[in-house]
Amino acid sequence: MSTQKGGKQQGNWLDLTASDGHRFRGYEARPAGAEKGQILVIQEIFGVNNHIRNVCEDFAAEGYRALAPALFDRAERDVELAYDDAGIQRGREIMGKVTIDDALKDVAAGLAHLGGDGAAAIVGYCWGGTVAWAAAQRLVVRAAIGYYGGGIANRLDEAPRAPTLLHFGEKDHAIPLTVADSVRDRHPSVMVHLYPAGHGFNCDERASYDAESAALAKQRTLGLLRAVF
Template identity: 55%
Template sequence: MADTLTLTAEDGHKFAAYLAQPEGRPKGGVVVIQEIFGVNSHIRAVADDYAGQGYLAIAPALFDRVKPGIELGYSEDDITEGREIRGRVSNEDALLDIRAAAETVKSAGRIAAVGYCWGGTLAWLTATRLDGFAAVASYYGGGIGSFAAEQPHCPVILHFGENDHAIPMTEVDAVRKAHPELPVHVYPAGHGFNCDHRGSFEPKSAEIARERTLAFFAKSLG
């Protein structure tokens, strides 16, 4: 079962969030952090998948700070528009919305976050700047290199594609060097390899990364 809620962040901003509920008692909560395309059908499907795995999953609409209801596809025009909108939402404001989403699902038990693209960077910042998370998974977060010196407060798993046009391997190596204690997985894939709506979708890499993330969450939230 899924619902769209209206949440309020600490600064008074009201925004939508997609909530996917599991059958039976949840194993914990998962905050699903969007790409630069809004809480579109793909992000909702990701939340549904985590709910299917037994988690109370919530995807906050971070672009509501610019305009409510933004859902983009993956064309070049969509990418250009998504980048422009993303540039109007500060990381600090996005983290307020992520915190509010986490508060909404805390009744489920321990909480994890998973993010993709821009959301992958925000997932890293969730681990380093927000309290209350038991685990974080980041997929191809292009800005993590700029924040690699920050220390996470919870276990983190990171996924990158070795053919990612937006994230050079030198940046991945810098993250590894800064945090040799963290699992950093690199796949024979490009940017967005988890998204089956994109031409860069790489199903084998996506499935392996999903299995690793689910095992990581089961261990951290159990």
């Protein structure tokens, strides 16, 4: 969900503090008019980079206040990586230094900033898709949406406690289709959709971008958000 490529970003960086005292940054975009709802946007392994900031801007353009917490600040601050081999390698290294439990502390702080328990929905991409799934299991969110979160396969024992929507690519080289099948089998209330695309199909800065799949996933995402707010 990103149509702002090359456009001017209107959001602002702000400071957040987790329950363990960790201080980190977040990028927030607000709608021009009345807020329809609040969304926590969870990054890929590339940090809160241009694409993730544009995702926040897009949600703001749809009427939602959107905040992307810099979850990598626990390991390395101001991470903003490109979608190339070097960026992938570096992103994986940093991701390995941030546990899901620590990420959820920062997610909780972001949710508190957006109004507290149940006030905000959460949307995550790649690694962020797994974090969003974990947040739906452990925290109180309005709804959870995950794009190609491969780590979900390792977290199937607990059911999400909020309406949950997952997007996967049928041609994803990193996530086998058995992950989507396992979610459907274990948690039939979760909405799972497959697209004729590869990993990262939603990001218009990646070679794997698929405009039709991204548009359909956006339509379904906004549909769930309209239903819960």
